[in-house]
Structures are given as C-alpha cells and as structure tokens.
Amino acid sequence: MSNDIINLYEPQVALPKLDAGAGPAQIIDAQKTEALVAATLQAHRLRQQNAKRRVVWQWAAGIALLIGSSAIVSASLLRHRSTMVAQKLIATPVVRILAPLPEAVVQQAEPPALAEQAPQEQPSAPRKHSSTPADLLARANELRSHAHWAKAAQTYEHAVRLSPRSNEAYAATIAAAVLYREKLHDPRRAVRLFERALATNPTGPLAQEARWGLVECFAQLGRKQEESQALKSFLQHHPNSVLAPQAKARLKDGYGM
Amino acid sequence: MPITSSLSELLAPAIKGNAAALESFVTQLLPRVRNLVRYLVWRDSDVDDLTQEALLVVLDGLPTFRGEGAFEAWADRVVVRAVFRQLKRLRQEPSRTEGQVDFDEPRFQTHSAAPDEYMTRRQMLVALDCLSVEQRHVLVLHHVLDFTVPEMASQLKISAETVRSRLRLARNNLREQQQRRELHE
Numbered sequence: 001m002s003n004d005i006i007n008l009y010e011p012q013v014a015l016p017k018l019d020a021g022a023g024p025a026q027i028i029d030a031q032k033t034e035a036l037v038a039a040t041l042q043a044h045r046l047r048q049q050n051a052k053r054r055v056v057w058q059w060a061a062g063i064a065l066l067i068g069s070s071a072i073v074s075a076s077l078l079r080h081r082s083t084m085v086a087q088k089l090i091a092t093p094v095v096r097i098l099a100p101l102p103e104a105v106v107q108q109a110e111p112p113a114l115a116e117q118a119p120q121e122q123p124s125a126p127r128k129h130s131s132t133p134a135d136l137l138a139r140a141n142e143l144r145s146h147a148h149w150a151k152a153a154q155t156y157e158h159a160v161r162l163s164p165r166s167n168e169a170y171a172a173t174i175a176a177a178v179l180y181r182e183k184l185h186d187p188r189r190a191v192r193l194f195e196r197a198l199a200t201n202p203t204g205p206l207a208q209e210a211r212w213g214l215v216e217c218f219a220q221l222g223r224k225q226e227e228s229q230a231l232k233s234f235l236q237h238h239p240n241s242v243l244a245p246q247a248k249a250r251l252k253d254g255y256g257m
Numbered sequence: 258m259p260i261t262s263s264l265s266e267l268l269a270p271a272i273k274g275n276a277a278a279l280e281s282f283v284t285q286l287l288p289r290v291r292n293l294v295r296y297l298v299w300r301d302s303d304v305d306d307l308t309q310e311a312l313l314v315v316l317d318g319l320p321t322f323r324g325e326g327a328f329e330a331w332a333d334r335v336v337v338r339a340v341f342r343q344l345k346r347l348r349q350e351p352s353r354t355e356g357q358v359d360f361d362e363p364r365f366q367t368h369s370a371a372p373d374e375y376m377t378r379r380q381m382l383v384a385l386d387c388l389s390v391e392q393r394h395v396l397v398l399h400h401v402l403d404f405t406v407p408e409m410a411s412q413l414k415i416s417a418e419t420v421r422s423r424l425r426l427a428r429n430n431l432r433e434q435q436q437r438r439e440l441h442e
Contacts, residue, residue, distance in 0.1 A: 011400045011431055014381060015296070018401065019329070023292020024381050026301050036305060037283045040312045044279075047313065145306040147347060182302075 031205055039141065039171075046138045133159045133168035140172065149183040152176075157193075165200070173197040174206045177213055187217040208238050215247070224254075264328055272319050283312060289329065290315070290336050296397045297340050299386065307343050314339040333402050337412065341394075384434055392427035395420055 016022035028036070136159035143152035156176035160169040177193035180186040194210045194217065201207070211234040218227035231247045238244065264285050270278035287308070294307045315335050322331055385393050398404040398412065406424075410417045 011396055011428060014384060014431070015397065015400045018289045018292050018333070021288050021292075023288075023295060024378050024385070025288070025291035025295035025304055026378075028291075033284065033287060036287060036309065037280060040283055040287075040309050040316075041280060043309065044313055044316045047317065141306075141309070145310055145343070 031208070035171075035205060042134065043138050043141060046134060131158075131162065133163040133166050133172070136162065137168045137172050140175065144175070144179065149179050153179040153184060170197060170201050170204055171206065173200070174209055174213070177210070181213060181217055181220070187220040191217045191221075202237075208234075208241055208243075211237060212243055215250075268319070268322070268328060279316075283316070286312065286315070286332065289332070293333060293336050293401070294340055295382075296385070296401055297337070297394060298344065303347075307340055310343055311336040311339040330402075334412075337398070337402070341412075384431060387434055388427050388430055392423050392430065395423040396427040396431075399424060 136155055140152045140155035140159065143155055153176045156172040156179070159172040160176070163169055173193050174197050177190040177197065180193065181190035191214060194213045197204070197210045198207065198214075204210075211230065214230040215227060215234055218224075218230055228251065231251050234241070235244055235247050235251075241247075264282065267278045267282040267285065271282040290311055291304055291308045294311060295301070295304050298304065298307060315332050318335055322328065385396070388396065394413065395409055398409050399406075404412065406417050406420050409420045413420065
C-alpha cells in the first residue's frame with residue numbers, strides 16, 4: 001500500500017469531513033450497530049424515566065418537607081404552650097395542681113411518648129436502589145464509561161443474577177466477560193461467562209462476540225487444545241464472519257497467535 | 258445529501274417520541290458521532306462508550322434544537338462538548354494516559370473495513386496521534402468541523418492567539434511527518 005493515501009501537507013484533505021460517512025472510527029457491522037443503537041435507546045428511555053421519577057420525587061419531597069415543617073412548627077408551638085402551662089402550674093398554689101389539666105396539654109406535654117414514636121416513623125427496611133435488570137445494566141454501562149471496570153463487571157453480574165433469562169442478562173453476561181478478559185485480566189472468569197452466554201442463547205446477536213471471546217481467552221491462558229476447538233466452533237457457526245480468515249490462519253499456524 | 262434529508266425528516270417524529278423514528282434517527286446519526294469521537298480520542302476501545310454518552314446528550318437536547326442551521330452542525334457541537342466533558346473526567350483516572358493506541362487490537366470492527374479504507378484510517382490516526390491533545394483538538398475542530406478561531410477559543414476556553422498557535426504547530430507537525438515519509442520513500 002502506498003504512503004500517498006493521505007497527504008499531510010493538506011489537513012483538510014487528510015482529515016475528511018463527517019458528511020460522507022468518512023472518518024477514522026472502526027467500521028462496525030450491522031449487528032454491532034444494532035446493539036449500540038439498542039443500548040443507546042434503552043439508556044435514553046431509562047434517563048427519561050429517571051427524570052420523570054425525579055420530578056415526582058421532588059414533588060413528594062417538597063410535600064413531605066411542607067408537612068414536616070408544619071408538624072415541627074405545630075409541635076414547637078404546642079411544646080411552648082405546654083411549657084407555659086407548666087410554668088403557670090409551678091407558680092400556681094398547691095390546690096390548683098390537683099385540678100385536672102386540659103387534655104391536649106397532657107398529651108403534648110409527655111416527651112417520652114414522642115420519643116417512642118420517633119423510631120416507628122423511620123422505615124425499618126433499608127432504602128433500595130431501583131434494581132431491575134435494565135436499571136443495573138444502565139448503571140453498569142455508566143460505571144464502564146467512567147472506567148470503573150471492576151464495579152461495572154460486578155454490576156453486570158448482579159443484573160444476570162437478578163434475571164438470568166432476560167435479554168439484559170444476556171447482554172450483561174457478554175459485557176462482563178469482555179471486561180474480565182480485556183480490563184481485569186481474568187480470562188478464566190471470562191471463559192465461564194462466555195460459555196454461559198452461549199449456553200443460554202447459542203444463536204443470539206452477540207454469539208460471534210462470545211465465540212471469539214472464548215478463542216482469545218484460551219489463547220491468553222495458553223490452553224492450545226481448547227483454543228483450537230474454539231476456533232473450529234467459531235468457523236462452524238460464523239463461516240462468513242470478518243474474522244473467519246483470521247480464525248483459519250490461526251488454525252493453520254497451529255492455533256498460535 | 259441523503260443522510261441529511263433523512264435525519265431532518267426523522268427529527269420531528271423522533272422528538273415526539275415515535276420509537277421507530279427515534280431508532281432510525283440514532284442509527285443514521287451513529288456513524289457520524291463515532292467518527293467524530295474517534296477524531297477526538299486516542300483509543301478505539303473508548304469510542305463506543307463515549308459515542309453512547311454523546312448520543313444520549315444529543316437525544317436529551319433534541320427538544321432544544323430550534324432548527325436554525327443544519328442539524329448536523331448542531332449535533333456535532335453537542336457531541337464535541339459531551340466528549341470534552343467525558344475526556345476531562347477520564348483524564349482524572351490514574352491508570353489512563355493518552356497516547357497508548359490500541360488500533361491493532363484484534364476486534365471485529367478492525368477487520369470489517371476494506372484494506373484501503375483500513376490503511377487510510379490507520380494513517381489518519383497515526384498522523385493525529387503524533388500531535389498533542391491540544392493540537393489534535395484544534396485541528397479537528399477547524400478542519401473537520403469548520404469551527405472558526407473565535408468559536409474554538411470559546412469552546413476550549415483559551416485565547417484566540419493560543420488557538421492560532423496550536424493550529425500552526427499542528428500543521429507544522431503534520432508537514433514534518435509528511436517530509437519524513439517522503440525521505441523514506
């Protein structure tokens with residue numbers, strides 16, 4: 001290939017505009033495009049739902065704050081009144097003490113009763129994050145986008161555990177496996193996840209990724225026999241893949257890298 | 258241009274929440290955003306995550322698009338802002354250093370281009386990767402997105418003179434690369 005493909009004297013030529021679909025990004029196949037679009041739309045829907053929930057929660061919080069403030073003001077007013085009554089009672093001759101106090105004052109002037117109520121107002125159940133598989137998948141995607149690989153992988157696996165048969169679990173399994181292989185240097189765990197994804201959905205949209213992932217994991221682990229089997233399985237299932245020539249070459253070379 | 262007319266046609270129904278239109282809209286916009294993101298970042302492996310983030314920002318902002326000027330130009334600017342924000346965050350990750358290119362990482366996408374496209378893309382990135390992050394960004398903003406110097410100064414929060422200086426240095430760097438190449442031929 002000639003070196004004259006781009007002329008760096010002219011950046012405007014060397015760096016093509018985006019309109020014609022030109023540019024430096026890796027070209028991706030239709031499946032990958034579909035997966036990216038689906039993930040983006042799902043994340044968008046979640047963001048919209050969360051935004052709506054936030055608005056509802058803001059209203060709820062506002063109302064709760066209003067009610068809480070009113071309760072505090074009422075309580076302090078009543079306490080103030082009861083203190084005044086108590087002060088009056090102290091200053092009142094003994095005979096007057098025997099007279100019954102107004103009922104409202106008795107009720108409000110008993111701090112232990114209020115103290116007993118306080119713990120009951122706090123919900124005993126721990127506050128839960130929204131934890132549907134879709135939520136977890138979105139959370140994991142966000143963690144991954146911030147390069148929190150380990151947390152992202154754990155969150156993907158959490159999504160899988162929550163609903164192992166869902167579409168989200170399938171995507172999360174592959175995503176976790178890729179992270180373990182590429183970022184967390186744990187190809188053994190990646191193998192288990194890729195194999196699980198293939199067992200669950202052998203013809204799924206990410207089957208190619210999973211089978212190639214297995215090839216790479218076995219290569220990383222130096223398990224030549226299994227790498228060879230994985231390459232054969234890849235070629236058997238995806239004979240027209242863009243990676244098929246590479247798979248054939250690796251098999252021919254004695255499945256070495 | 259077909260992509261422009263299609264995006265424009267899809268815009269209104271997408272904003273109204275028509276699911277099919279939104280899907281087509283994102284599908285059409287995806288290659289443009291991926292290319293722009295790759296122009297701005299060093300790693301192929303960062304492209305898809307940053308693209309998704311940028312697309313989400315574009316989708317969130319759709320209702321605010323007033324129809325003044327081309328949609329693509331508006332979207333490009335939104336993407337640039339989103340990517341810069343993400344890059345700033347990513348730079349704070351201690352394990353990340355720019356300049357480590359994994360262009361040749363054996364991934365599906367790497368092999369799906371025709372050999373000449375692959376080679377052009379590779380050369381383009383090799384050229385860009387020789388530049389500093391500052392030079393790379395001004396070069397892309399100016400030559401790919403047609404940002405003016407004041408626009409770049411505003412976007413990058415630097416003076417116009419600094420923008421001009423970075424552009425000059427970037428072009429000089431590219432020229433030197435070309436001269437080195439010609440010497441080797």
